[in-house]
Amino acid sequence: MPHAHEPDEDDLEAITPPQPVFHVEQALLGALLLEPHRLGDVTGIAASSFSTAAHAAVFAAISTLPPPDPAEHATNTKWLDRVLATGREQARGLTASYLHTLVQVCPWPRHATAYGRMVxxxxxxxxxxxxxxxxxxxxxxxxxxxxxxxxxxxxxxxxxxxxxxxxxxxxxxxxxxxxxAPPPPSARDYTEAVEEEQLLLATATAHPSDVDSVRWLLPDDFTLPLHAGLWQCLTALARRREPIDPVTVLWEVQQRGLLHDGDEPGEVLRLLAEPAGSVEHWGERALQxxxxxxxxxxxxxxxxxxxxxxxxxxxxxxxxxxxxxxxxxxxxxxxxxxGTVPTSRPRPAPTIRAGPPTTTAAHNARATRATR
Missing domain, CATH: 1.20.120 (Four Helix Bundle (Hemerythrin (Met), subunit A))
Structure with a gap:
């Protein structure tokens, strides 16, 4: 039976140190343990907002238990004992010493609102x-x-x-x-995409009247620069009502300077000479x-x-x-x-930014100015 590895003192060096938010969460929980009445000043977070199960359990306990009487809380640990008991229902490893640590590491309980915003x-x-x-x-x-x-x-x-x-x-x-921006993912097999784009280009060259039915397709939708350039030439010729066949498309490619090193004219002609299927079908595949x-x-x-x-x-x-x-x-x-109908996603109400004061005195002052 293999011997189970026991962590030793050297292993502690390999443990990833906690992120800054871990210390922020400790400070917030310590503030709430010291001064539970500050819970009302902490909004926008819940137990799920915390990065560890122990912190989430402590916050859930603080949030659900009735706040203690401030005078009594200053003289005994009854409320802290209840927090510990309740927190252990969610995090069994929670200890009284850790609650003590939370209290000790909190710099200023009055900064609880700022800590909560960070969390x-x-x-x-x-x-x-x-x-x-x-x-x-x-x-x-x-x-x-x-x-x-x-x-x-x-x-x-x-x-x-x-x-x-x-x-x-x-x-x-x-x-x-x-x-x-992250680099593009590792090279994938584009064989199917290249073949389908070639069929699209050849079919559009053979049936130029169908190009207008796929006006939603753009050069950026193609995987290869040559294919994007060929589509650009096809749509330009169709828009100008000029003759379209493999030779006229090749000439347009040359006029636009889209032939690069390694792009042989004969290969382009052969690519455009093998139509199959419909322009709309291959166009939809490319757009997908x-x-x-x-x-x-x-x-x-x-x-x-x-x-x-x-x-x-x-x-x-x-x-x-x-x-x-x-x-x-x-x-x-x-x-x-x-032809799909877009699903309307409800947008949030616009954020109301701070405006002029709306006190009675301010309102009366504006009314006085308006009557002058």
Whole structure:
């Protein structure tokens, strides 16, 4: 029987040190244990907002138990004993010594409101990270029967998280995340995409009158630069009502300077000479792939923002909304292509910013000025 490894003193060096929010949570809980009446000043968080089960259990106990009499609380530990007993129902490892630690590490109980705001901000970051990760997983889950619809549902869920954070932390204009966009994922097999795009281009060349039926398809939806350039040339010729065949398309490609090193004219002609199926079918396939790719890039970018603890909730909201705007644009074109009715997602009420005082004295002063 293999010998079970017992942690020793050296192993403690390998333990990841707690993040700053861990110490913030300790300070907040210590403040509430010392001065329970400050719980009313802490809004916007719940037990689920905390990063550890022990902290969540302590906050849940503080929130559910009736507050003690301040004078009695200053002379005995009866209320703290009740907090410990209640917290142990959720976290069995909770000890009286840890409650004592929470009390000892709190710098100033009167700063409880500020500590609570910090906990809320960190929880918002974790929520955004989780929603973005879920969207990435959905994009790549090929077992889902209706993957596009499911991806759009997850995108709506991610947008709802962003809206909720924005309601709690109204974004400031021009404050963008400092985090660099993540590199594209490792190379994938684009064989099927390339083949379908070639069929689309060849079929559109053979049936140019059908190009107008897929006006929702853009060059950016293609996986290869050459294919994007060919589509750009096809749509330009169709728009100008000029003759379209493999030779005229090749000439347009040359006129636009879209032939790069390695692009042989003969290969382009052969690519455009093998039509099959319908333009609309292949166009919809290309747009679907573009939507999934955009959803993947969007969620990865937002995930990168949320994984950077240096980003404030304000920056997360601005960066996430800008990222989601690109996905929304592709989604709109997908709805036009498939004739699907967009699902209306309720938007949060606009944040009311501080205005002039509304006291009776201020109101009377304005009325007096108005009658002058």
């Amino acid at each position: 809320e901000a960190e929880h918002a970051r974790r929520r955004l990270q989780t929603a973005a990760e879920r969207l990435v997983q959905t994009v790549h889950d090929v077992s889902i029967p209706h993957r596009v619809q499911t991806v759009l549902v997850e995108a709506d869920a991610l947008a709802a998280v962003v809206d909720d954070i924005a309601a709690r932390f109204p974004p400031r204009a021009g404050v963008l995340p400092r985090t660099e 792939r573009s939507l999934l790719t955009t959803a993947d890039h969007t969620s990865r970018r937002i995930e990168a923002y949320a994984c950077d603890p240096a980003n404030t909730p304000f920056q997360l909201v601005v960066g996430a909304r800008r990222s989601l705007a690109g996905l929304s644009a592709v989604r709109t074109r997908w709805q036009h292509a498939t």
